[in-house]
Amino acid sequence: MKVAVIDPGSGNLASVRRALERVAREAEREVRVGVTTDPADLRAADRIILPGQGAFAACRRGLDALPGMVEALEARVRGQGVPFLGICVGMQLLAERGLEHGVTFGLGWIPGTVEVMDPRGPDGAPLPLPQMGWNALDFAPGLDHPLLDGIAPGDHAYFVHSYAFRALDPEDVLATTDYGGPVAAIVGRANYVGTQFHVEKSQAVGLRFLANFLRWEP
Incomplete structure (x- = not known):
């Protein structure tokens, strides 16, 4: 199996690579992980991953700065059904628009926007931003999705963000976390999925999610 990890100029690329290699080794699977800025590498990939951190607009600019990359993503993920994380x-970036420092268009694969959070505690006082640290995942008990195999409601993952995905269709939200109200933690449809938390920093939960992703046959 070949996994292409796109480098848009931000993201914990080395950590993502090490986490993938670890889960492949533990599963005794032959997996080649390549960090790439070349859209040609996507044509040979069995799985595609797009990490990102920082501002929405900056990550989109980084992706657009790679000639042919967005077109290759559309062709391989949306056109040919290659699993994407x-x-x-x-x-x-799966959203239609990000509203950080103006309006920036996303890939538009999942209807919705990425908006600044306004978390409030029980007393109405604002909670600190960014949301940073370990938060519990919440999803319908028994939700039958292959990527959640071995992960239970209440398991914790590691978050760092000030903006949140507001999906138009609630069915596109696979899991939430609570930070002054529900916040999308996992979104997905068809063969593409995204996690607001950092899988590469989420220890057992993150490794399990990545292992599930490598096995996923949507």
């Missing part, structure tokens, strides 16, 4: 801002 977006991490943190890579997940947010």
Whole structure:
């Protein structure tokens, strides 16, 4: 199996690569992980991952700066059904628009926008931003999705963000976390999915999610 990890100029690329190599080794699977800025590498990939961190607009600019990359993503993921994982801002780029420092268009694969959070505590006082640290995942018990195999409601993942994905269709939200109200933690449809949390920093939960992703046959 070949996994292409796109480098848009931001993201924990080395950590993502090490996490993928670890889960492949533990599963005794032959997986070649390549970090790339070349859209040609996507044509040979069995899985595609887009990490990202920082600002939505900057990550989109980084992706657009790679000639042919967006077109290759559209062809391989949307056209040919290759499984895709977006991490943190890579997940947010699945939206139609990001509203950070103006309006920036995303990939538009999942209807919705990425908007600044306004979390409030029980007393109405604002909670700190960014949301940073370990938060519990919440999803319908028994939700039958292959990427959640072995992950239970209440399991914790590691988040760092100030903007959140507001999906138009609730069915596109596979899991939420609570930070002054529900926040999209995992979004997905068809063969593409995104996690607001950093899978590469989420220890057992993140490794399990990546292992599930490598096995996923949508």
